[in-house]
Amino acid sequence: MPLDLRPSEALGLWHAATLEHVRVIGPDLTIRQLAILLHIYLAPPPHTVRGLAAMLGVTKPVITRALDTMGHMGLVRRVRDDRDRRNVIIKRTVDGALFVEKLGDIIIAEGRKLALAEGSGA
Amino acid sequence: MPLDLRPSEALGLWHAATLEHVRVIGPDLTIRQLAILLHIYLAPPPHTVRGLAAMLGVTKPVITRALDTMGHMGLVRRVRDDRDRRNVIIKRTVDGALFVEKLGDIIIAEGRKLALAEGSGA
DNA sequence: TCAGTATAATACGGTACCGAAACGAACCAG
DNA sequence: CTGGTTCGTTTCGGTACCGTATTATACTGA
DSSP, X not given: OTTOOOHHHHHHHHHHHHHHHHHHTOSSSOHHHHHXXXXXXXXXXXXXXXXXXXXXXXXXXXXXXXXXXXXXXXXXXXXXXXXXXXXXXXXXXXXXXXXXXXXXXXXXXXXXXXXXXXXXXX | OTTXXXXXXXXXXXXXXXXXXXXXTOSSSOHHHHHHHHHHHHSOSOBOHHXXXXXXXXXXXXXXXXXXXXXXXXXXXXXXXXXXXTOEEEXXXXXXXXXXXXXXXXXXXXHHHHHHHHHHHO
């Protein structure tokens, strides 16, 4: 049960991985956008604008803007729903999958470093 | 060694906690600001503008702006260094400590939920 | 005292976000 | 075919961020 974290572990991991995130990925993604991206790639499809908005407790324009930005980065893709052409289905992309994978690598790497440090220090 | 995470655990935790972060805390903190805040509260002082800038690989104005914003929120406090009055020492505040603690609570709570879900499902 | 260096803050033009409101397109019921 | 509803998008004024360049202040050494 590796996810039963102690406070120092939880915050230490957040600290290390967030720092590395900024260093490697840069500022070109807000926390909201990151949450949206992770949800698209980790929760089962289909994903719609209103669904994402409800999930995060934000308004729809927030989702539209985030999809604009991330679509321009190639991280997601929009497709009209043919069964109800009012809907937009948000699709994953190869670049987006690579991005998420890279983020996972950062978290795992920083977690390993902390495990070593805590194992010897505390 | 609870920090030796598997990819699904690492990303699942990030997903859940980031989502909850957005829901509870809102958009009023960028990833850079979050990294700066966590570093101030988790790394040993003293913290200076140039030190934080070097740590994150960003320019000093980035730090100055972040301190303006977070200072206005009451999360950090600036104090001139009397021994070298060119320096600014960044101090912690009660509100900032509470904020970081709340973030830790979110991560731990989401980690527990995932541990339960994975324990039964995978 | 007078350069030279170092620190943090500020100015600038550009971009992107924010919430709230209005909008057009697509469905649906009568 | 007409009025109401549900989509996602766009617009609006305002705010904050971005990187780069510049500024003011403070220390240092000749």
